[in-house]
Amino acid sequence: MVSEKDYLVLKHIVQRYFGKQCTLCEYEVLLRKVDYLVVRLTLVNPTERVVLKLAGPNAPILSPFDRTFAINQQVRKQTTVPTFEALAFDMSYDIVPYRYLLMTHIDGRLWSDVKKDIDLDDSQKLYQDFGRAVAQLHSIEYRTFGEIGIQGGINTSDPNYISALSNRAEQRIRNPYNRELFVSLLQQNECLFNDVVSPRLTHEDLNPGNILVRKRNGRWELAGIVDFDSAWAGGFESDLARLELWKGMIGEGFFEEYQTINPIPTNYTHRRLLLQLLWCLEYANPSEEHHKDTKNICDKLGIPVVTFL
Missing domain, CATH: 3.30.200.20 (Phosphorylase Kinase; domain 1)
Incomplete structure (x- = not known):
């Protein structure tokens, strides 16, 4: 009510x-x-x-x-x-x-609500549909990195991706220590991001609650991707890193279909952990599962484990 x-x-x-x-x-x-x-x-x-x-x-x-x-x-x-x-x-x-x-309104149901009811064939088709859709989002290009303005241009222009990602982290990580930690790690690993030069639409919140599916002619299909409130002109690999971290968001057929539209750079795997850490620090949920995910990433990065209260 x-x-x-x-x-x-x-x-x-x-x-x-x-x-x-x-x-x-x-x-x-x-x-x-x-x-x-x-x-x-x-x-x-x-x-x-x-x-x-x-x-x-x-x-x-x-x-x-x-x-x-x-x-x-x-x-x-x-x-x-x-x-x-x-x-x-x-x-x-x-x-x-x-x-x-x-x-x-989009006629559909949250993927997270019906996932357990979807059989293997339909699940693979959904991952293929999802891969194509995400790749299409990432095909939208911008002149420079930064926050998207009300006319669809860029509000704040940054000279490169490291600068833009640092500024975004400053805005979105609430804890001052964690902000400083992440920006410092970016600066230490700046060379890993030298080839990220093409600003693309980056959704940043492709979680199961923002993906709608529906049943048509007896088969499940992608009905809609929603909630672009966190989107920006960034490095599209951030979406992929988060999807790989979130359980069940990537399955058989996703990457194959994705790369028919938007090839993934080979250096992405070297950047993935830092991009996943940003989500952990931004979300900062004190749950057992989030602490477990964060510890795993910190251990792989070789840094002290971050915890949340």
Whole structure:
């Protein structure tokens, strides 16, 4: 349930986009955090299902919806990757007491929710579909590394990938010691990144909760990739490194299909551990599994084990 105030906010946003004749029939809260909501709405006049993200000033989640809108337009224009259509956004707090992003709904289920029900043949097809889709995302090129702006260009231009990745780590790793550790490791291993010279769209959050699948004609298929809020013009190998770290995200057929569109440099394997460490330090979850993953990476890098409280 949402409060009466938030219900009026939902109604106001959809009527602002679709017109006063639009009726909000049903809603379902998909995600709720402090000052943050993701809601699926069922409408009449027009008959539509849409998804609305709301982020207030105290939301713990970075919500650059203006950037997400621009990235979504690029993905839809330059690839055939199945994804939502971003319909409207506002970052001002002038219209409602939230920043918001309004998008079309994708008919599908979270891959993580149905993975155990998918047989071997369909699982391989999904990995192939996923590999092609991720490679297409990584085919979107930018003039320079950095954060993507509201017009789809680069807000902050960095001279090279090491500089851009260091700046991003400074913004996204909360613990000062861990920030210093990661940037220091990058500088010590700068030579490993000399051949990363082509800025590409990098999603950075291709976790099982952002991959939608559906069953069509008796077979499971990729329905959509969502949530580009963390995306930037980076080194696309970061996505691959995280996918290899997250259990079950890469399977038979993924890399074969991926490389038909976007070949992977041979030096990627030398950079992979540092890219995986960035995710560990950024996520900083004190769970047993995250500590185990982080320890494994630290041991391979030959550095003291990082723990999280």
